[in-house]
Amino acid sequence: MKETPLSNCERRFLLRAVQERKRLDGRQCYDYRNVRISFGADYGCCIVELGKTRVLGQVSCELVPPKPNRATEGILFFNLELSPMAAPAFEPGRQSELLVKLNRLIERCLRNSKCIDTESLCVVAGEKVWQIRVDLHLLNHDGNIIDAASIAGIVALCHFRRPDVSVQGEEVTVYTPEERDPVPLSIHHMPVCVSFAFFQQGTYLLVDPSEREERVMDGLLVIAMNKHREICTIQSSGGIMLLKDQVLRCSKITAVKVAEITELIQKALENDQKVRKEGGKFGFAESIPNQKITAFKMERAAVDTKDVEEQAEEIITKADPPSEVFTKPILHTRGTAQIGEGIENAWGDLEESEREEAAEEEGETDATAFECQKMEMEDTSIMNETEKDEPIVLSDSEEEEVVILEPQDTPKKTRTQTNLKQENTSKKTFNKKRKKKRATH
Amino acid sequence: MPLDHRRLRGPEESQPPEVWAAAAGAGGAAAAEEEEAAAAAAAEEARDPCALRPLFARAGLLSQAEGSAYVELGGGTKVLCAAWGPREAAAEPGGGAAAGGRLVCEFRRAPFAGRGPRAAAGREAEREAAAALREALEPAVRLARYPRARLAVSALLLQDGGSALAAAVSAAALALADAGVEMYDLAVGCALCRPPGAAAAWLLQPSEPEERRAAARLTVALLPSLNQVSGLLGGGQGGPPDSWAQALRLGLDGCHRLYPVLRQSLLRAARRRAAPSTA
């Protein structure tokens, strides 16, 4: 489905609002939307909501051989998917320009910033390392995908626990969560992206643009920073020219926002950990707000299954018992048999090799009388083959036509065996007479 | 990670048992292989280079395709072909609309078609064969009669017992004719190969082991009644033009000899098709 285009008056309305420093959702220019983080029951699973934009993050791990040039480092793999759920224009499996750009940004923000200690992911140098895979799915697109995705990525990584391993000699043992508590990843710092949308060649600036605002913006500046005010990546796109002051101002705003978001992330993580430790309820079910009328919950419900046996019994006794088998398989030839006399198929049969086998066999054994004509052909063909001079072309069909191709100089002989078959119109005549004979053996 | 996620996957890598038989070194397996080679060589000597292998052809056997044909060669080569057309063609990117119809060829090898490892011949080989198939068929089809249309041929190699491409050309031509596509002539394919050795003579319709050992191979496609060569694809150890010319002559002669059989099968298919409607 195509994206609904933005009408001119909508566009004008939005731009005018920006000029008047108003935003559709009532925010100020520098306001960030609410960030909500919820965790799944699995480790490394979270949903981040940035206003209405929603991203699902899941981290998983696998033991793999390391890359040859980095024998002592684990591998980080990021994959952001724009699920068709997020917006009608997203097609599954398509590598759109936007997707490639976002994936690169995520990689630069989370991998190239070296926020994860990859050396600690090494199990046996040069042989086995952990590959950490971060899957991010955009579930609802309401602008500023990159910020939401970067938060989801780092939150999922912080939340994730990998199985504990021990190495004894060459043996690598991976422990289940029951045997040993899984271990968290070692994370140096938490980079978070903050996006700025520019309008009117950089005259106006909005933090955390919504989807509508993104559609009318002129350019975008993304800054990834951690709470130590270290810039991890910075990228401007859209072809706007920015003044030095503007970039500096943006980085200052970023520092403030990142501090807030980092605090929120840490609080959320602590909360989840506390609940898990205390054996309380956790998972997505708990994150559904109770007061919303669109949400509904039901406690464990018992289902009465006492008399299912009787009910099943009843159905089975009522049903007819399986009937006895009447059809008898008919063997055409070695390796070919048939049951049923339903409709015939248009196929002859495929098996030249089997035909040849049969031919050889019949060449050896005595021909039965009623197949003498057939045999004649068989003999000639074998004879010819031994003579090696003439090409022999055996062909076959329901009408049992036999074409023997003689050398070019002699006229072509076509012998046709007819009648027998054609008169016999019963469905039981199978397209091979020879087969019939074999069946009677 | 460009993995094929639409098929069920097995282990990362696997080898055919033959590899291990060879790896056993001086064991019985290697000896057996040599034996086999010797036997094959002996058979080669006994073989008449001009002999054609038995060919079985049948047209019009698939219920779903507009035209279809099955060709089997004595050595076990089995090719099934289906043809459709004409269909409305998607606009060609080049915009060459006036040039007439397009012939779209597909060639697939069943994974179990070959003797060696299962995944030996990859997509590339299939695509090359498909291109060769198109080259060989295009001159036979009156494409000018089908402007802005698309004709489709797809060939499936079920078992490769040598001369597979040649069999596919014959089968595809039969299938097109069976589909009622207007053609100038049938295209008949024939393969040849030259065993290693300086004085070796070209062999007509080689079997799979012969092909494997061959120093040079050639596949020709001929439109017999027009006496025009529609396809030619060959390569290998160099030889003087005379040797190749001789091969070509031999191959063309082979095509001429196969032609009547293909015509016969087409006639039969037509007769079979006509029978139910008259009855």
Place this chain on the structure above:
Amino acid sequence: MATAEEEEDGGGGGGCCLRPFSCEQGLLSRPDGSAAFIQGDTSVLAGLYGPGEVKGSKELPDQAALEVLLRPKVGLPAVTPRLGRGGGAQREQLIRRTCEAVLLGALHPRTAVTLVLQVLSDIGSLLSCCLNAACLGLLDAGLPLASLFCGVTCALRPDGRLLLDPTARQEQEARAVLTFAIDSADGKVLAATAKGSCSAEELQQCLAAAQRAAATIFRFYRDSLRRKYSKW
């Protein structure tokens, strides 16, 4: 996990239990209909677009073309994903055909309806959770339906006892796991699929149990809808 054992105790009596259910409808702003469905710790998010513009090749002259995409949490959709046990064209096909059976597609010919199911977490009975999310998604989008349907997963323990709505571990231990889609009109079977082998008697028993459970689930549907529309 503590919950798993608890459940086993709960199911130990003659009766069977469904895990706690919860759902939320209309939680996404972009799709025309959306719903999250949570069974125990298994949860699936459904988002639905349509009826809308259809691509030429998929267009059907007499009804809406339904497309179902089931997206696993980890990796790409695959026939048999190695990690996570979502995905699979077969499941997509099953869900699509089940929805098609109840969707009155003839009312919206030459349109497309796209249903995307995102697995959020899979701790057993995933397919039935997908079916339930799909049905609530259809409901939330306000598409005309002939009837409702729900998914019920039923496991047969090695000792032959029945278990409804099993967890992942119970599924693993089970001899056979059967999943049914039951329609709300007369409790008939819309879809059925099984892992493992069982006898015809066992199949009928599971089916009967699933039909009972379906009644409970439909009540849950009704109550949640009643709540949703309580302020209208």
Place this chain on the structure above:
Amino acid sequence: MASVVLSEAEKLYIVHGVQEDLRVDGRGCEDYRCAEVETDVVSNTSGSARAKLGHTDILVGVKAEMGTPKLEKPDEGYLEFFVDCSANATPEFEGRGGEELGTEIANTLYRIFSSESCVDLKSLCINPREHCWVLYVDVLLLECGGNLFDAISIAVKAALFNTRIPKVRVLEDEEGSKEIELSDDPYDCIRLNVDEVPCVVTLSKIGYRHVVDATLQEEACSLASLLISVTSKGALTCMKKVGKGSLDPESIFEMMETGKRVGKSLHTSLQKILDEEESLGTTRQKVGFLG
């Protein structure tokens, strides 16, 4: 394939000209256009060459990398071909437009080099079953002015001639573990013997005659052509019919003879140029891409 559209009158003009052994650019039917070849044009490859044939402009780079030999041939290295149809050559190649042509050319190159004698693959083996040299031959089409295959084969041959593979030694210590040592001297390297590397001669059938080295315009007038690869000794290693049309057998025989004749002289002049260039050594003035 990159092509031009000609009017009927233009075609007729070309066909009639060919009939008279007089081509639009003044050549005879068996004449090549002026060819320019320069080797060692890309410094970060093991060998490279650029060939210009009229308006056809080809750049070939050969990169030697260490790899594992193929299972069925444990004591040989191998060649890998990749053809990039740059959108610079013609706008048709933009996006995936050039892919089909690229694979077709690569397949043809594989076929030409499938013959065992053409490059000594055994010399590329470092130690059997474990290490060998893989030569990645990358062909880049810079401009298409007809007769791509011939120009590519000339450029490939020149690039292979120019290729220098560093010498390596296999050291074996007492425990049987092997180590590979790269020679310290950058000039200590293997050269390939390219005597047997064939060149492609494409003969295009125009009217009743055939021409070599057809321009784009001439290609538009030809229904079918025969692609022949010829070694310097005049042996044919590969034959392929290309194009929508068919050929009659007699003309194929003629074309093969012509191909052999033309191919032999092509080899002689190419080898002469390559040797000349080689003899200049480092004193040679590089032309590169600005020439």
Place this chain on the structure above:
Amino acid sequence: MATAFKTVEPLEYYRRFLKENCRPDGRELGEFRATTVNIGSITTADGSALVKLGNTTVICGVKAELAAPPVDSPNKGYIVPNVELPSLCSTRFRPGPPGEEAQAASQFIADVIENSQIIEKEDLCIANGKLAWVLYCDIICLDYDGNILDASTFALLTALKNVQLPAVTVNEETGLSEVNLKQKNPLIIRKHPVATSFAIFDDTLLIVDPTAEEEDLATGTVTIVTDEEGRLCSVHKPGGSPLTGAKLQDCITRAVTRHKEVKKLIDKVIKSIQPK
């Protein structure tokens, strides 16, 4: 006249026949098409079978290769089934990677193998943790006229029964495996799953072994797979018209009968190629 009616109102055309308890191709509702099986015709495969169900034609070739067993179960081998519906078999399929139907069929076959334990994967292991057989079962449809699942399951079963694996021994001293290509052994087939498919017409009528045309017109399909003990190895109803438990039971009953027929056929054909 009849053909015109069929073209314009295909469903009504069918209903008229079904009312009389028969089908346009002359079959009764519960009747299968002629089932033909041929085994061992592909000599390059380690086992092969060609199955024709009326016009529907499916070929299955099994190729055995050697690999290291999976890490998580070192005493097992692999069975890798794949169903291909090439463009050759019907116009409804496009060339290229497998579409939804082919993927779903592959998954179905994989499920049947898994559920029925047709072969115990432990039987495929040669040396624990070191070497095991991989059976690549490639099922290719050559002519698509409906009921691909039954034909594929049948082709797979007969092809597996036809498989002859070379003897492999692991040399104790060298640790290398040796393959004796001359000595071949058949596979141990533990169960014989047989599939029976039904099409549901107008929500109530069940017809067995539907053709492609019938599948298109039907409002749903059910496939039941049973083994020789009458156990259900798969009950696959991918949506479509709702059925009652009683109807489902009727399907199972028919499937049990079908299994007996097919089993006889397999036995006969396997016996026919055994050396006397």
